[in-house]
Amino acid sequence: MATSLASSQAAQGKPSRRLRVLKSLFERRSAAFGTTVVLFFLLVALLGPLLAPYGANEQILSEARQPPSLQRPFGTDHIGRDVFSRVVLGARDIFVLAGVGTLLAVVAGTIIGLLASYLGGLTEELTFRFFDSVLAMPALLFALLLMGTFGPSRGNVLIVITVAYIPIVARVVRSVVLPVKTKDYVAAARMQGEPITRIIFREILPSVLPALAVESALRFSYAIFLVASLGFLGAGVQPPNPDWGLMISEARTFVSLTPWSLYFPAAAISLLVISVNLMADGLKSVLQGQA
Amino acid sequence: MPTPYARASQEAPPVTPSFLARVLRSAGPVTVILAVASLFMGTAAVAQVGTLRVAIEPPVQLDPAFASSDSEIAVLNSVYDYLIDIDAQNDIQPRLASDWTVSDDGLRYTFRLAEGVTFHDGSALRAQDVVWTFDRLRDPSLELPTSDLYANIADITTSGELEVTFTLHQTNPFFLYDLSDNHALIVKAGTADAGTNFNGTGPFRVDDYRVGTRMSLSANESYFIDGKPGVENLELIFFSDQVAAVDAIRGGQVDLVLRMPTPLFLTLQAEPGIEAVSVPTNAFDLVRLRADRPPGDDPRVQQALKLLTDRDAIIEAVTLGLGAPGKHSPIGPLYSQYFAEELEVPEPDVEQARQLLAEAGYEDGLELELHTPDTGDRPTLAVVLKDQWARGGVDIEVIVQPESVYYSDGGWLDVGLGITGWGSRPIPQYFLDVMVACDAVWNEAHWCDEEVDRLIEVAGTTLDDEARAEAYLEIQRILLERGPLIIPYFFPQFGAIRETFENFELKAFPGRSDLAAIQVR
Numbered sequence: 001m002a003t004s005l006a007s008s009q010a011a012q013g014k015p016s017r018r019l020r021v022l023k024s025l026f027e028r029r030s031a032a033f034g035t036t037v038v039l040f041f042l043l044v045a046l047l048g049p050l051l052a053p054y055g056a057n058e059q060i061l062s063e064a065r066q067p068p069s070l071q072r073p074f075g076t077d078h079i080g081r082d083v084f085s086r087v088v089l090g091a092r093d094i095f096v097l098a099g100v101g102t103l104l105a106v107v108a109g110t111i112i113g114l115l116a117s118y119l120g121g122l123t124e125e126l127t128f129r130f131f132d133s134v135l136a137m138p139a140l141l142f143a144l145l146l147m148g149t150f151g152p153s154r155g156n157v158l159i160v161i162t163v164a165y166i167p168i169v170a171r172v173v174r175s176v177v178l179p180v181k182t183k184d185y186v187a188a189a190r191m192q193g194e195p196i197t198r199i200i201f202r203e204i205l206p207s208v209l210p211a212l213a214v215e216s217a218l219r220f221s222y223a224i225f226l227v228a229s230l231g232f233l234g235a236g237v238q239p240p241n242p243d244w245g246l247m248i249s250e251a252r253t254f255v256s257l258t259p260w261s262l263y264f265p266a267a268a269i270s271l272l273v274i275s276v277n278l279m280a281d282g283l284k285s286v287l288q289g290q291a
Numbered sequence: 292m293p294t295p296y297a298r299a300s301q302e303a304p305p306v307t308p309s310f311l312a313r314v315l316r317s318a319g320p321v322t323v324i325l326a327v328a329s330l331f332m333g334t335a336a337v338a339q340v341g342t343l344r345v346a347i348e349p350p351v352q353l354d355p356a357f358a359s360s361d362s363e364i365a366v367l368n369s370v371y372d373y374l375i376d377i378d379a380q381n382d383i384q385p386r387l388a389s390d391w392t393v394s395d396d397g398l399r400y401t402f403r404l405a406e407g408v409t410f411h412d413g414s415a416l417r418a419q420d421v422v423w424t425f426d427r428l429r430d431p432s433l434e435l436p437t438s439d440l441y442a443n444i445a446d447i448t449t450s451g452e453l454e455v456t457f458t459l460h461q462t463n464p465f466f467l468y469d470l471s472d473n474h475a476l477i478v479k480a481g482t483a484d485a486g487t488n489f490n491g492t493g494p495f496r497v498d499d500y501r502v503g504t505r506m507s508l509s510a511n512e513s514y515f516i517d518g519k520p521g522v523e524n525l526e527l528i529f530f531s532d533q534v535a536a537v538d539a540i541r542g543g544q545v546d547l548v549l550r551m552p553t554p555l556f557l558t559l560q561a562e563p564g565i566e567a568v569s570v571p572t573n574a575f576d577l578v579r580l581r582a583d584r585p586p587g588d589d590p591r592v593q594q595a596l597k598l599l600t601d602r603d604a605i606i607e608a609v610t611l612g613l614g615a616p617g618k619h620s621p622i623g624p625l626y627s628q629y630f631a632e633e634l635e636v637p638e639p640d641v642e643q644a645r646q647l648l649a650e651a652g653y654e655d656g657l658e659l660e661l662h663t664p665d666t667g668d669r670p671t672l673a674v675v676l677k678d679q680w681a682r683g684g685v686d687i688e689v690i691v692q693p694e695s696v697y698y699s700d701g702g703w704l705d706v707g708l709g710i711t712g713w714g715s716r717p718i719p720q721y722f723l724d725v726m727v728a729c730d731a732v733w734n735e736a737h738w739c740d741e742e743v744d745r746l747i748e749v750a751g752t753t754l755d756d757e758a759r760a761e762a763y764l765e766i767q768r769i770l771l772e773r774g775p776l777i778i779p780y781f782f783p784q785f786g787a788i789r790e791t792f793e794n795f796e797l798k799a800f801p802g803r804s805d806l807a808a809i810q811v812r
Contacts, residue, residue, distance in 0.1 A: 256558040
């Protein structure tokens with residue numbers, strides 16, 4: 001428990017709080033691993049086109065179905081595309097879709113969650129009963145339903161992630177707001193006649209932030225999975241985009257002929273999802289230790 | 292290695308303990324009791340032994356008049372009978388009709404039905420049932436897929452209990468093939484619920500049907516063809532995923548898979564205990580541009596897309612080298628007597644294509660949406676085309692849709708640029724009639740060429756074989772030279788059966804494979 005003590009002590013001081021959270025994160029071995037891998041993938045996503053020796057849909061038929069080698073570290077697929085390049089270029093896709101989708105869901109979910117649970121009464125009741133009904137359906141099923149209705153496209157994948165995760169984020173926000181809104185300092189602010197936006201964003205939001213940070217990381221890992229699942233089921237990003245889920249789906253029938261074109265994107269998804277989860281776990285214990 | 296099943300026949304092996312033990316291990320006690328019982332009963336025909344488990348995709352429509360997919364036809368071909376059948380060599384064979392005569396003018400076909408045929412409900416097959424079936428299929432008011440095909444029938448009459456005569460408006464050299472159309476399974480006259488009551492004359496009767504899961508059938512012991520069916524029970528197990536179906540045969544949960552993608556076939560070839568089979572077919576993937584609106588209405592654009600398509604590379608990449616080269620016409624090498632062997636597809640020419648596009652007003656390139664169903668090699672073909680056409684400045688956005696969605700509601704007929712999978716048929720005229728002719732029901736390219744139309748008419752009516760071959764040759768020449776159809780390959784069909792069974796012959800349309808002929812080895 002030395003580390004959590006250290007972090008709670010660290011939280012006493014005000015400046016560069018973020019840096020200290022990061023430092024405590026790296027003091028935990030699994031969290032350090034997770035965070036490093038996530039940062040590594042982020043770097044790959046940013047530098048994608050510089051790292052990839054071939055284009056995502058560049059087909060060299062004479063070099064189709066080659067096993068991994070020095071020139072082709074991840075081999076080539078059934079139509080001669082470089083699997084390494086596709087995995088690298090696909091990283092950006094997944095970060096943009098899962099990342100932006102999560103961000104939108106967190107922002108919208110936080111605002112709705114804060115407002116509805118602060119206002120209480122019928123507004124809260126209606127909002128959250130509606131969210132409950134949405135949550136009754138598994139996220140993937142819900143996503144497939146939306147994609148089926150609006151057709152598969154990148155923009156729609158974003159919308160689906162956002163819509164699917166808003167209720168979850170809002171519920172997490174509500175769980176923090178409910179005990180906080182009865183606190184004296186909130187009552188004091190209200191009696192001083194502060195406007196509702198100020199009360200919500202200045203008085204209540206800061207208490208929500210630690211839980212929100214953890215939730216965002218978790219949502220991000222689920223979003224990666226959702227993007228990959230939609231791609232795999234053919235309802236998400238369309239070919240020939242180097243979406244990891246789509247790559248697995250395309251390589252599936254080739255599993256005994258070109259197993260590498262299946263294993264590498266699958267490994268990339270697993271590694272990234274596990275790492276984001278480890279990071280989220282670490283974040284949770286660091287921030288809870290602070291509280 | 293699985294133990295071979297025992298086949299009880301007139302020359303049944305002696306019942307020794309080791310034989311019994313072997314059978315017990317492989318076939319289960321019920322089968323053994325039946326097998327042993329049949330030895331004592333001394334039946335004349337071959338007794339049916341064993342259970343054949345077949346993996347097929349879930350059927351949706353089981354009314355013969357509407358059924359179309361391989362799995363649907365596989366079910367119906369086991370439950371019902373065709374008047375006449377087509378064998379794996381594409382030759383006409385008798386089935387319910389035991390023989391027939393054609394009048395000298397080629398307009399009257401008289402069929403005599405086999406004797407002693409009964410429906411599963413016990414009633415006898417009569418000529419009236421045949422008349423009723425075909426009257427229904429050709430009734431224009433029902434808007435069935437077959438009403439066009441049988442529009443040439445003027446009249447169907449009976450003479451006696453077992454004789455039917457078809458009179459035609461016009462001669463039709465392929466009339467016998469038309470009578471064996473996939474939909475033309477003989478249904479009892481007056482049947483109102485053909486999709487659910489399964490009262491056929493076929494080799495198997497339906498015992499239990501769980502929608503979306505499986506269908507259990509048992510041998511029709513009074514089946515009119517000697518020696519059929521070969522097995523006592525037929526289990527049709529529904530797999531919506533072909534990869535799962537192939538895993539199931541590898542794991543021993545099913546005995547026969549009727550259809551599978553190329554890479555899985557290559558995988559199964561090396562699998563012990565399984566016989567992987569392939570047949571060349573006239574099935575093809577058609578890439579077609581709508582010719583009735585821009586940009587496809589400009590012949591230069593049609594030509595440019597053909598010039599950008601590298602057919603040989605496609606055959607190598609998409610069919611893994613197993614496809615037969617196409618020449619942009621639906622008449623494939625399987626129809627050896629009609630196929631234009633000597634015609635050559637021009638080499639791809641990016642420069643010329645760019646020039647044609649520029650002349651057509653697309654010097655800055657062309658953006659197109661390419662729609663494709665998600666089955667077979669079609670998505671791969673789309674992705675390969677995207678790469679090939681991009682060289683000429685044609686930017687494709689690939690849109691993959693589930694097959695059931697793509698082919699429903701006529702969406703596939705509507706899109707500007709699309710890929711369609713066409714199943715194999717025993718005669719080339721079928722494709723020309725339903726897809727190429729100006730007023731064809733599925734003229735998905737919305738293309739109309741008067742010269743081609745005239746040739747289709749000639750080929751479809753003349754009784755002179757040479758004149759027909761001449762017309763087909765000319766059609767192939769024209770389709771290579773102009774028009775919005777791109778047909779890069781004809782793909783083979785792949786199936787696989789466990790080696791414990793024999794007598795399996797995969798047909799070009801896998802659903803028409805004769806499951807009743809299969810026996811335990």
